[in-house]
Amino acid sequence: xxxxxxxxxxxxxxxxxxxxxxxxxxxxxxxxxxxxxxxxxxxxxxxxxxxxxxxxxxxxxxxxxxxxxxxxxxxxxxxxxxxxxxxxxxxxxxxxxxxxxxxxxxxxxxxxxxxxxxxxxxxxxxxxxxxxxxxxxxxxxxxxxxxxxxxxxxxxxxxxxxxxxxxxxxxxxxxxxxxxxxxxxxxxxxxxxxxxxxxxxxxxxxxxxxxxxxxxxxxxxxx
Amino acid sequence: xxxxxxxxxxxxxxxxxxxxxxxxxxxxxxxxxxxxxxxxxxxxxxxxxxxxxxxxxxxxxxxxxxxxxxxxxxxxxxxxxxxxxxxxxxxxxxxxxxxxxxxxxxxxxxxxxxxxxxxxxxxxxxxxxxxxxxxxxxxxxxxxxxxxxxxxxxxxxxxxxxxxxxxxxxxxxxxxxxxxxxxxxxxxxxxxxxxxxxxxxxxxxxxxxxxxxxxxxxxxxxx
Amino acid sequence: xxxxxxxxxxxxxxxxxxxxxxxxxxxxxxxxxxxxxxxxxxxxxxxxxxxxxxxxxxxxxxxxxxxxxxxxxxxxxxxxxxxxxxxxxxxxxxxxxxxxxxxxxxxxxxxxxxxxxxxxxxxxxxxxxxxxxxxxxxxxxxxxxxxxxxxxxxxxxxxxxxxxxxxxxxxxxxxxxxxxxxxxxxxxxxxxxxxxxxxxxxxxxxxxxxxxxxxxxxxxxxx
Amino acid sequence: xxxxxxxxxxxxxxxxxxxxxxxxxxxxxxxxxxxxxxxxxxxxxxxxxxxxxxxxxxxxxxxxxxxxxxxxxxxxxxxxxxxxxxxxxxxxxxxxxxxxxxxxxxxxxxxxxxxxxxxxxxxxxxxxxxxxxxxxxxxxxxxxxxxxxxxxxxxxxxxxxxxxxxxxxxxxxxxxxxxxxxxxxxxxxxxxxxxxxxxxxxxxxxxxxxxxxxxxxxxxxxx
Numbered sequence: 039x040x041x042x043x044x045x046x047x048x049x050x051x052x053x054x055x056x057x058x059x060x061x062x063x064x065x066x067x068x069x070x071x072x073x074x075x076x077x078x079x080x081x082x083x084x085x086x087x088x089x090x091x092x093x094x095x096x097x098x099x100x101x102x103x104x105x106x107x108x109x110x111x112x113x114x115x116x117x118x119x120x121x122x123x124x125x126x127x128x129x130x131x132x133x134x135x136x137x138x139x140x141x142x143x144x145x146x147x148x149x150x151x152x153x154x155x156x157x158x159x160x161x162x163x164x165x166x167x168x169x170x171x172x173x174x175x176x177x178x179x180x181x182x183x184x185x186x187x188x189x190x191x192x193x194x195x196x197x198x199x200x201x202x203x204x205x206x207x208x209x210x211x212x213x214x215x216x217x218x219x220x221x222x223x224x225x226x227x228x229x230x231x232x233x234x235x236x237x238x239x240x241x242x243x244x245x246x247x248x249x250x251x252x253x254x255x256x257x258x259x260x261x
Numbered sequence: 262x263x264x265x266x267x268x269x270x271x272x273x274x275x276x277x278x279x280x281x282x283x284x285x286x287x288x289x290x291x292x293x294x295x296x297x298x299x300x301x302x303x304x305x306x307x308x309x310x311x312x313x314x315x316x317x318x319x320x321x322x323x324x325x326x327x328x329x330x331x332x333x334x335x336x337x338x339x340x341x342x343x344x345x346x347x348x349x350x351x352x353x354x355x356x357x358x359x360x361x362x363x364x365x366x367x368x369x370x371x372x373x374x375x376x377x378x379x380x381x382x383x384x385x386x387x388x389x390x391x392x393x394x395x396x397x398x399x400x401x402x403x404x405x406x407x408x409x410x411x412x413x414x415x416x417x418x419x420x421x422x423x424x425x426x427x428x429x430x431x432x433x434x435x436x437x438x439x440x441x442x443x444x445x446x447x448x449x450x451x452x453x454x455x456x457x458x459x460x461x462x463x464x465x466x467x468x469x470x471x472x473x474x475x476x477x478x479x480x481x482x483x484x
Numbered sequence: 485x486x487x488x489x490x491x492x493x494x495x496x497x498x499x500x501x502x503x504x505x506x507x508x509x510x511x512x513x514x515x516x517x518x519x520x521x522x523x524x525x526x527x528x529x530x531x532x533x534x535x536x537x538x539x540x541x542x543x544x545x546x547x548x549x550x551x552x553x554x555x556x557x558x559x560x561x562x563x564x565x566x567x568x569x570x571x572x573x574x575x576x577x578x579x580x581x582x583x584x585x586x587x588x589x590x591x592x593x594x595x596x597x598x599x600x601x602x603x604x605x606x607x608x609x610x611x612x613x614x615x616x617x618x619x620x621x622x623x624x625x626x627x628x629x630x631x632x633x634x635x636x637x638x639x640x641x642x643x644x645x646x647x648x649x650x651x652x653x654x655x656x657x658x659x660x661x662x663x664x665x666x667x668x669x670x671x672x673x674x675x676x677x678x679x680x681x682x683x684x685x686x687x688x689x690x691x692x693x694x695x696x697x698x699x700x701x702x703x704x705x706x707x
Numbered sequence: 708x709x710x711x712x713x714x715x716x717x718x719x720x721x722x723x724x725x726x727x728x729x730x731x732x733x734x735x736x737x738x739x740x741x742x743x744x745x746x747x748x749x750x751x752x753x754x755x756x757x758x759x760x761x762x763x764x765x766x767x768x769x770x771x772x773x774x775x776x777x778x779x780x781x782x783x784x785x786x787x788x789x790x791x792x793x794x795x796x797x798x799x800x801x802x803x804x805x806x807x808x809x810x811x812x813x814x815x816x817x818x819x820x821x822x823x824x825x826x827x828x829x830x831x832x833x834x835x836x837x838x839x840x841x842x843x844x845x846x847x848x849x850x851x852x853x854x855x856x857x858x859x860x861x862x863x864x865x866x867x868x869x870x871x872x873x874x875x876x877x878x879x880x881x882x883x884x885x886x887x888x889x890x891x892x893x894x895x896x897x898x899x900x901x902x903x904x905x906x907x908x909x910x911x912x913x914x915x916x917x918x919x920x921x922x923x924x925x926x927x928x929x930x
Contacts, residue, residue, distance in 0.1 A: 060732025
């Protein structure tokens with residue numbers, strides 16, 4: 039009977055997506071709670087307030103880092119789920135582990151923000167990203183092997199998925215290794231990699247829009 | 262292979278909507294956490310409690326301001342998403358940036374609540390609103406140029422969207438500029454603009470309902 | 485052009501439902517944050533811990549009160565939304581006001597928990613419930629008058645909705661008035677009314693199940 | 708008229724699922740808030756930080772316990788909801804009670820983390836799990852008796868559901884009873900049971916993948 043339950047449990051990709059959106063949305067919003075409003079006792083004029091806000095700079099840096107991390111893994115997991123024809127119990131649990139690791143990110147971020155010059159904090163942050171990469175690769179591997187991928191998924195998607203994860207993780211590892219020079223180098227490198235990932239594909243669009251000549255307005259999408 | 266990933270990533274408008282609803286819902290609920298229950302040590306009778314609650318007035322003012330801001334941008338983004346036939350990776354990232362800026366609003370609100378007489382706090386709050394306006398305009402521009410808009414979107418919708426954003430942002434900028442007289446003027450002006458936006462279209466409905474004569478009951482909606 | 489925007493904005497009942505579920509879910513989870521774990525310094529043995537947990541009793545009382553309040557208004561709003569064929573901009577704003585009032589409930593609850601013997605705290609809690617009742621009635625009135633109700637809504641639904649809201653609000657007002665005797669009477673009365681609302685319809689089911697004889701197993705639902 | 712309202716209220720399984728996903732997502736994310744970043748004043752070098760993070764070990768243990776608990780009940784409730792053809796008002800309320808009990812879990816977890824050697828804390832945690840088991844069994848019993856199950860649910864599903872809940876609860880009770888030896892035994896036993904539940908069905912898959920020979924690539928899923 040336990041077998042029957044296992045066969046029935048966790049089939050709904052939509053529910054998995056909804057749980058994921060909730061966890062990502064909450065994690066993204068929680069990050070800001072770590073940036074505290076300056077203490078009113080120490081602020082006596084506009085200039086004090088400016089300086090107090092500027093002093094929050096490192097925290098906004100780690101905030102930006104984690105928002106980008108969340109965005110990248112949200113886009114990645116969404117792309118996966120879109121190609122799943124269905125889920126099963128084990129796939130659901132791989133994704134629960136993934137979401138639990140996402141839920142740890144606000145902690146890793148707070149630790150890095152508080153101890154921004156410590157290699158230990160940078161190393162733990164990197165372990166968090168590494169765990170996310172392993173889980174998302176495991177989710178894909180499992181779904182491919184179990185035949186849970188949609189019939190109409192394009193050719194080459196399997197390798198494209200792995201390539202994406204492995205290249206990104208190699209860059210994160212390189213960035214993390216920079217902490218032996220300075221943790222700021224690590225953070226700057228990883229943010230640069232992530233911004234490149236997030237912005238690069240759209241860059242030519244905006245450059246054309248503001249710097250070039252349009253020749254024809256593009257067609258509207260067919261529904 | 263990275264190109265294939267880029268072509269496949271971020272296509273699902275529904276997931277974008279779900280993530281957005283999550284972020285807006287948490288941001289709206291987080292705002293209240295900034296309003297602390299009065300300290301029990303300072304309250305000895307009913308009158309003390311009344312005064313302590315009344316002293317929270319300015320915080321409820323900034324709370325109202327931010328609830329209205331969230332409502333306006335939620336309605337605006339929802340209207341956009343409803344007219345997208347599909348999304349792509351870049352559109353997803355523009356909207357992630359928009360949501361990250363929404364997630365900053367509880368911080369800006371707390372800063373303004375704590376430093377309500379400081380022009381710096383008002384200016385930063387305005388920058389938050391300005392960033393939201395730029396991002397929502399960028400999202401629309403991108404979708405129009407890339408042909409992601411639904412085929413059946415009504416004529417004139419493109420200009421209506423821009424007009425809405427530009428008029429609103431002009432009013433917000435005017436309101437923020439009032440902080441050189443007093444930040445309370447800024448807040449009052451922006452709340453008035455937002456209430457006008459939120460309530461005005463429905464005003465005639467309620468005036469008729471409570472102050473006038475009904476002539477015929479309206480038809481039920483065809484499905 | 486503003487008119488065109490107004491005609492297009494806020495049409496999606498599904499998004500309204502998703503935002504609502506987010507706000508309700510977060511409010512329900514936030515309530516527990518108000519119940520703090522006992523201070524470890526004051527606990528030296530198992531008995532101390534038992535007493536410390538028992539001392540949290542009044543906070544669990546206000547927690548139960550607010551969970552029931554949230555449940556009742558969630559069921560009420562869901563029933564409304566299920567019968568809306570579509571929404572419009574004004575209906576969206578009425579519901580945003582409703583959700584903002586829901587988001588205030590954790591504050592009202594914390595205030596009542598901290599000042600459980602104060603009529604002022606009870607009165608403000610009641611005002612919160614009253615505002616929710618007014619907003620949910622306004623939402624229904626607006627939708628009915630504007631013809632946004634589904635064609636296939638059953639006869640008599642309009643009056644049933646009003647009757648539900650008015651009877652409940654009358655009972656809440658009566659409960660709140662009991663605070664002139666004791667706020668505990670108010671809380672007990674309102675919890676009793678709410679439990680009656682939540683449990684009563686199902687009571688006969690469970691009594692039959694555990695206390696009586698079953699005669700035939702009921703048919704499965706046709707899809 | 709109240710009867711009409713009762714007949715109409717709470718019918719939407721989709722809304723119930725969305726509310727559930729919200730509550731589970733927040734509860735999962737809230738758990739991490741209980742793990743505080745070490746105090747910067749007590750950390751002077753990398754080694755101090757390592758030791759301070761290691762000292763958080765017991766809190767990560769209770770965190771893991773509760774993430775597994777949430778995952779198990781999320782999968783369980785999702786499996787139920789997937790087989791409901793529709794809901795009604797009473798079923799909605801049983802599930803609201805279930806979700807309120809889920810929302811208490813971060814409190815029970817924090818209590819256990821703070822008082823990890825106290826049988827009282829372990830006992831209260833177990834009561835929380837027991838209440839979840841009772842509520843999920845009540846939800847299933849009610850739906851079966853009222854004929855709310857989908858027509859195409861497989862034979863034997865009713866007994867499989869009960870078997871799952873009763874076996875799991877028996878193991879939880881056994882684990883909780885171990886607290887009379889040591890609460891750490893209780894926690895370790897329950898985590899082992901839960902990990903077995905979560906991982907065991909997929910274990911053979913991963914063993915084959917990394918330790919064995921693949922013979923043929925499996926077919927893709929038919930849509």
